[in-house]
Amino acid sequence: MxxxxxxxxxxxxxxxxxxxxxxxxxxxxxxxxxxxxDSGPPQSDYRCVNFKEENELEEFAEFLKYKGVDILxxxxxxxxxxKFQDISPSDFDQILQVNLKAPFLLSQAVIPxxxxxxxxxxxxxxxxxxxxxxxYRASYxxxxxxxxxxxxxxxxxxxxxxxxxNCIGPGFIDTELTRKVLGPEGILExxxxxxxxxxxxxxxxxxLVSWLASEENTYITxxxxxxxxxxxxx
Numbered sequence: 001m002x003x004x005x006x007x008x009x010x011x012x013x014x015x016x017x018x019x020x021x022x023x024x025x026x027x028x029x030x031x032x033x034x035x036x037x038d039s040g041p042p043q044s045d046y047r048c049v050n051f052k053e054e055n056e057l058e059e060f061a062e063f064l065k066y067k068g069v070d071i072l073x074x075x076x077x078x079x080x081x082x083k084f085q086d087i088s089p090s091d092f093d094q095i096l097q098v099n100l101k102a103p104f105l106l107s108q109a110v111i112p113x114x115x116x117x118x119x120x121x122x123x124x125x126x127x128x129x130x131x132x133x134x135x136y137r138a139s140y141x142x143x144x145x146x147x148x149x150x151x152x153x154x155x156x157x158x159x160x161x162x163x164x165x166n167c168i169g170p171g172f173i174d175t176e177l178t179r180k181v182l183g184p185e186g187i188l189e190x191x192x193x194x195x196x197x198x199x200x201x202x203x204x205x206x207x208l209v210s211w212l213a214s215e216e217n218t219y220i221t222x223x224x225x226x227x228x229x230x231x232x233x234x
Contacts (some may be wrong), residue, residue, distance in 0.1 A: 004028040005213070006069050006110075008051070008078030008102065011039040014125065017202035018073055021043050021210045032060070032076065051102040052094055061109040069110040070117075071213045074103035075125040077143075081136040086123055093141045099143035106149060107165075111158065119164035121213045125205075126229050128171045132173040144169075148224045155222030164221040166212055171228025174199040195230035199218050 010019040010031025019031045030047060031040035038046040042103060050061045053224045080091050103124055114120025123227045129137050130144025147167060154165040170189050172178060178199065191198050208227055211217060226232050 004043060004069075005073065006030045006032075006064065006106070007075055008032045008049075008106070010041070010044065011035065014073040014170060014173060014202045014205050015073075016041055017206040018075060018209050019157065021203070021206035021214070022071070022073075025210055025214070027071070045164070050146055051098045052078075053110065054097070057097075057102055057105060061105040065108060067110075068117075069112050070114070070119065071121045071123070072106060072110050073123045073125065073213070074106060074147075074208060076102060077125070077127075079140045082122040082139070084138045092142075096143050096146070097118035097138040099140070100146045100150070103147060106170075107150075107154060110156075111163065111181040114163045115158070115161045116143060118162050120158075120161075120164060121217070122154060122163065122165040123209055123212055124148075124149070125167070125168045125209075126167040126169045126224060128169050128226060128232050130167065131169050131226055132232050151224065154220045159221045164212070164217060166221060167224040168208055168212070168223055169226040169228065170200065170205050171231045172182075172199050172203065172224065173202055175202060193231065194228070194232055198229065200229060 005022045006026035007015055007019040009015040010191050011033035019029050022029050023043050030045040033039055034050045034051045036048050040046040049056050052058045107122055124147050126144045126147050129141045130148050133141040151165050151167045162216055
């Protein structure tokens with residue numbers, strides 16, 4: 001049985017919104033999450049996978065090899081803020097494992113069947129911190145800058161097979177996690193720093209993913225598209 005689209009980390013926030021949008025577009029969508037209980041959007045298929053665990057990641061990649069995936073959205077990611085000199089090698093490795101190695105292995109898994117069909121879309125959800133950075137983001141930015149480089153390399157090699165690969169870099173998006181981290185005062189302060197004067201909505205990220213993954217996108221590949229209300233341009 002083929003799967004139209006896979007959205008990793010599709011149980012909340014941006015990933016949930018992406019999965020919902022692709023379902024509304026008429027696609028069969030498989031989402032991953034780390035909870036044993038199905039917590040994806042209604043009408044999605046669900047698979048519990050913890051990308052921190054090497055064996056689980058490799059098993060899931062092997063599973064995808066034989067599923068005929070048309071669209072892969074690598075959304076799952078983790079972050080840990082720390083001073084550069086205080087970052088432990090184990091934390092650094094774990095962030096790269098989830099944010100960079102997982103997209104690498106899953107992309108490798110789905111590309112052969114995409115080549116056979118001469119069609120595929122790989123969309124990697126990066127971050128503004130894969131385009132710019134700031135203090136205490138060394139591990140996260142390393143993973144996201146790396147994701148951008150990998151995306152460009154995939155595009156350079158595989159666009160000839162109509163496999164288009166792009167990154168999307170969300171800015172500050174109004175999710176449950178953002179509200180928990182920033183709080184009301186922090187959200188107001190951050191909104192004032194964004195030219196459009198508000199946080200983004202997860203549905204806005206999902207809309208861009210939907211278009212990049214669609215038949216309408218025939219010529220955009222290898223890009224790292226910021227969707228941040230102008231934050232990284234001023």
